[in-house]
Amino acid sequence: xxxxxxxxxxxxxxxxxxxxxxxxxxxxxxxxxxxxxxxxxxxxxxxxxxxxxxxxxxxxxxxxxxxxxxxxxxxxxxxxxxxxxxxxxxxxxxxxxxxxxxxxxxxxxxxxxxxxxxxxxxxxxxxxxxxxxxxxxxxxxxxxxxxxxxxxxxxxxxxxxxxxxxxxxxxxxxxxxxxxxxxxxxxxxxxxxxxxxxxxxxxxxxxxxxxxxxxxxxxxxxxxxxxxxxxxxxxxxxxxxxxxxxxxxxxxxxxxxxxxxxxxxxxxxxxxxxxxxxxxxxxxxxxxxxxxxxxxxxxxxxxxxxxxxxxxxxxxxxxxxxxxxxxxxxxxxxxxxxxxxxxxxxxxxxxxxxxxxxxxxxxxxxxxxxxxxxxxxxxxxxxxxxxxxxxxxxxxxxxxxxxxxxxxxxxxxxxxxxxxxxxxxxxxxxxxxxxxxxxxxxxxxxxxxxxxxxxxxxxxxxxxxxxxxxxxxxxxxxxxxxxxxxxxxxxxxxxxxxxxxxxxxxxxxxxxxxxxxxxxxxxxxxxxxxxxxxxxxxxxxxxxxxxxxxxxxxxxxxxxxxxxxxxxxxxxxxxxxxxxxxxxxxxxxxxxxxxxxxxxxxxxxxxxxxxxxxxxxxxxxxxxxxxxxxxxxxxxxxxxxxxxxxxxxxxxxxxxxxxxxxxxxxxxxxxxxxxxxxxxxxxxx
Amino acid sequence: xxxxxxxxxxxxxxxxxxxxxxxxxxxxxxxxxxxxxxxxxxxxxxxxxxxxxxxxxx
Numbered sequence: 001x002x003x004x005x006x007x008x009x010x011x012x013x014x015x016x017x018x019x020x021x022x023x024x025x026x027x028x029x030x031x032x033x034x035x036x037x038x039x040x041x042x043x044x045x046x047x048x049x050x051x052x053x054x055x056x057x058x059x060x061x062x063x064x065x066x067x068x069x070x071x072x073x074x075x076x077x078x079x080x081x082x083x084x085x086x087x088x089x090x091x092x093x094x095x096x097x098x099x100x101x102x103x104x105x106x107x108x109x110x111x112x113x114x115x116x117x118x119x120x121x122x123x124x125x126x127x128x129x130x131x132x133x134x135x136x137x138x139x140x141x142x143x144x145x146x147x148x149x150x151x152x153x154x155x156x157x158x159x160x161x162x163x164x165x166x167x168x169x170x171x172x173x174x175x176x177x178x179x180x181x182x183x184x185x186x187x188x189x190x191x192x193x194x195x196x197x198x199x200x201x202x203x204x205x206x207x208x209x210x211x212x213x214x215x216x217x218x219x220x221x222x223x224x225x226x227x228x229x230x231x232x233x234x235x236x237x238x239x240x241x242x243x244x245x246x247x248x249x250x251x252x253x254x255x256x257x258x259x260x261x262x263x264x265x266x267x268x269x270x271x272x273x274x275x276x277x278x279x280x281x282x283x284x285x286x287x288x289x290x291x292x293x294x295x296x297x298x299x300x301x302x303x304x305x306x307x308x309x310x311x312x313x314x315x316x317x318x319x320x321x322x323x324x325x326x327x328x329x330x331x332x333x334x335x336x337x338x339x340x341x342x343x344x345x346x347x348x349x350x351x352x353x354x355x356x357x358x359x360x361x362x363x364x365x366x367x368x369x370x371x372x373x374x375x376x377x378x379x380x381x382x383x384x385x386x387x388x389x390x391x392x393x394x395x396x397x398x399x400x401x402x403x404x405x406x407x408x409x410x411x412x413x414x415x416x417x418x419x420x421x422x423x424x425x426x427x428x429x430x431x432x433x434x435x436x437x438x439x440x441x442x443x444x445x446x447x448x449x450x451x452x453x454x455x456x457x458x459x460x461x462x463x464x465x466x467x468x469x470x471x472x473x474x475x476x477x478x479x480x481x482x483x484x485x486x487x488x489x490x491x492x493x494x495x496x497x498x499x500x501x502x503x504x505x506x507x508x509x510x511x512x513x514x515x516x517x518x519x520x521x522x523x524x525x526x527x528x529x530x531x532x533x534x535x536x537x538x539x540x541x542x543x544x545x546x547x548x549x550x551x552x553x554x555x556x557x558x559x560x561x562x563x564x565x566x567x568x569x570x571x572x573x574x575x576x577x578x579x580x581x582x583x584x585x586x587x588x589x590x591x592x593x594x595x596x597x598x599x600x601x602x603x604x605x606x607x608x609x610x611x612x613x614x615x616x617x618x619x620x621x622x623x624x625x626x627x628x629x630x631x632x633x634x635x636x637x638x639x640x641x642x643x644x645x646x647x648x649x650x651x652x653x654x655x656x657x658x659x660x661x662x663x664x665x666x667x668x669x670x671x672x673x674x675x676x677x678x679x680x681x682x683x684x685x
Numbered sequence: 686x687x688x689x690x691x692x693x694x695x696x697x698x699x700x701x702x703x704x705x706x707x708x709x710x711x712x713x714x715x716x717x718x719x720x721x722x723x724x725x726x727x728x729x730x731x732x733x734x735x736x737x738x739x740x741x742x743x
């Protein structure tokens with residue numbers, strides 16, 4: 001009887017998922033309530049988790065709770081420690097959730113809510129969750145080894161080296177693009193800039209408090225830090241209204257870019273406990289809290305989606321970034337659907353903390369499903385804005401015109417009515433001087449979140465909630481910028497240490513300063529280029545980041561396929577080959593178009609050629625700036641080409657290994673750690 | 686009521702895990718030493734050194 005009820009329940013969940021997906025996909029004309037998206041997503045994740053992931057865990061991976069995990073065998077109280085599965089789930093989710101699942105869907109909303117939503121749900125269930133689960137499994141069976149180590153051992157030396165170089169390049173582009181989102185969110189905003197400036201002394205205070213005054217009291221100091229940050233948000237409103245202080249905190253894009261670059265350098269070179277660690281703790285708690293609050297807010301408010309299912313920009317002429325739905329929707333939304341960066345986390349801390357093999361099921365597959373749900377919430381927040389407002393905030397001046405009048409006229413002519421007065425009133429409500437041309441996704445996401453929070457907790461607080469959301473996004477981004485710069489510094493020191501030994505010493509100050517400066521300048525260059533880009537920078541840099549991230553996912557899926565081929569021959573290859581083929585198709589098409597498309601807004605080379613022709617024709621006023629733009633477009637083309645070459649190398653190497661094993665010319669040697677019976681008792685976890 | 690208590694305990698454990706407070710308790714137990722400012726600094730330095738050499742997710 002219980003079994004029958006279970007079957008009926010799952011049949012109902014599956015039917016609901018299908019009905020809700022069909023509802024959002026086929027509905028045209030009438031406004032759709034966000035609850036449809038929530039129901040479609042949650043039911044699809046549940047079905048994917050219960051049936052597909054369980055099938056993979058049982059039949060393909062052969063998960064076995066009797067087998068001792070690295071956490072038990074190599075237990076050391078630090079990295080290797082058997083941990084309760086729900087605690088580890090939270091830990092893993094906190095590690096994989098970054099600004100990507102929030103910003104990507106907001107940008108992709110220019111196509112309408114439908115393409116992005118379907119990609120987030122289907123991409124996660126068949127691709128992203130599978131990738132995270134497979135890599136976590138592979139690392140767990142190999143003593144918690146990293147992606148690079150596994151790629152080197154399972155595929156070959158080329159695979160290992162390519163994985164390392166790819167990670168390094170992606171880090172640089174990632175840091176540049178998220179720093180650009182940060183700069184665009186704060187430029188010309190004294191309220192936001194003051195709040196974020198305050199988080200630096202607050203972090204230093206927290207660091208000193210934790211180090212000298214109340215050692216070990218991390219939760220206590222994080223709570224204190226949170227209260228201080230909220231006070232800084234309230235103080236920010238006062239600063240923005242002060243005729244003396246407001247100009248001091250009203251910074252231009254280039255000035256903010258320089259400030260972030262200097263900050264990145266100091267954050268990388270200063271002791272970790274002083275700035276990075278306290279900010280990291282605070283950011284983690286704020287992140288989890290806000291995601292939880294947003295979910296509650298959406299359920300309480302149930303906003304109507306104002307953007308249509310498909311906008312006219314499906315044809316590739318979008319103002320936020322140029323390019324058609326295929327391939328650009330699939331590289332714009334990376335985190336939330338499938339993200340290569342997750343494979344670094346799934347082969348990092350998490351496999352060293354899994355107590356039982358079956359815990360990889362909720363942790364690997366389930367945490368990614370939750371992150372995908374965060375992306376759905378971001379999509380809802382963006383699409384609940386009036387389309388005219390959404391495009392006015394996200395479109396660069398280079399596309400819609402320099403003045404509010406010309407921008408609103410252009411956007412209204414697209415069929416999304418908005419007036420300068422609407423925008424002025426909205427800016428006044430949230431305490432900003434203007435909301436025009438705030439590209440990057442963060443301000444429009446903050447607007448959407450503020451509307452949801454304000455509707456559920458007092459409409460008069462729209463300004464507070466907007467800046468709370470901006471603070472949340474900026475804190476999030478700065479944590480990745482400072483930690484990422486430091487990680488990049490270590491990678492560079494490791495690399496240079498092979499050339500000259502002292503450069504590899506992480507405590508040798510000249511090496512610390514030189515390598516920190518090297519990494520900061522590398523991402524800072526791309527950031528500055530983005531800030532000065534007349535098309536807003538996001539048009540060039542976000543696709544580059546998306547391509548890089550998805551190519552890293554391709555590397556992870558190549559590794560996962562190699563492991564499956566070694567375990568089962570060709571039988572279950574389709575599980576990882578399905579998302580791999582899709583990713584290769586989408587990223588290689590996007591990469592090719594970004595380099596060679598004859599449309600100057602898409603192709604880097606045609607953009608350079610167009611500028612060069614304008615220079616030759618004498619129709620350019622600033623020759624030096626145009627020369628720099630030409631150089632940047634060519635550099636972006638080279639970087640994009642480099643990513644494609646690197647991944648082609650690892651794909652070719654993997655296919656060589658698969659072919660060898662499937663034709664019997666190569667031994668399918670398993671590199672799993674030998675079976676050891678678990679001694680871990682249930683009460684220990 | 687038991688469910689609420691269990692959820693609250695779970696949440697608190699998660700927060701302590703994220704805050705490294707649980708890991709610090711394990712460190713003290715493993716080394717058989719009492720809590721002190723010096724022990725915390727030793728633990729924290731080792732822990733943070735490991736944490737900030739790994740790439741962060743986007």
